[in-house]
Amino acid sequence: MKAIWNNTVLAESDQTLIIENNHYFPEDSLNKDYFKPSSTQTHCPWKGHASYYTLEVDGQTNADAAWYYPEPSKLAKAIKNHVAFWKGVDVVE
Template sequence: MPKAIWNNQVIAEALERDIQRVEGNVYFPPSAVKREFLRSSDTHTRCAWKGEASYFSVVVDGAMNEDAAWYYPDPSAMAARIKDHVAFWRGVQITE
């Protein structure tokens, strides 16, 4: 079962069948993400084929990992399967 872990806390976990893998990243479905550890960010980036990404900072026990999670609220048609799914980076460990 894939999990996203940061600062010894599981931030997201899902069955393999429920995640999406794109460009080497694991995208967790919205229902698999523990929202109490996410804080909205004003950061946005653009991918040529997926569209505009929005970001969350991950906060655990008072420590913040800025912009460590991203998602596509309105992806292109080519990336529709990852709509609102959350991926992680910046030290967030993905275990399988």
């Protein structure tokens, strides 16, 4: 699977985890040059507290377009050290 935004591959892995129709990419599959920490946080009742990254590619910014769970709940422990995408990021085979 590949996560693509602004014609750039942000992540690529054949070992994504699918939770609620989102592909979670292993952290080591990310091209970290395009990820900037965000102060945004949200809460999922069963996965826990999510943190976000803002994407920056070729001068374009996509705020909070990637998220992850630094300390997921026991029910979601499989997605620890994984990142998912939205806000116009295409996830394709």
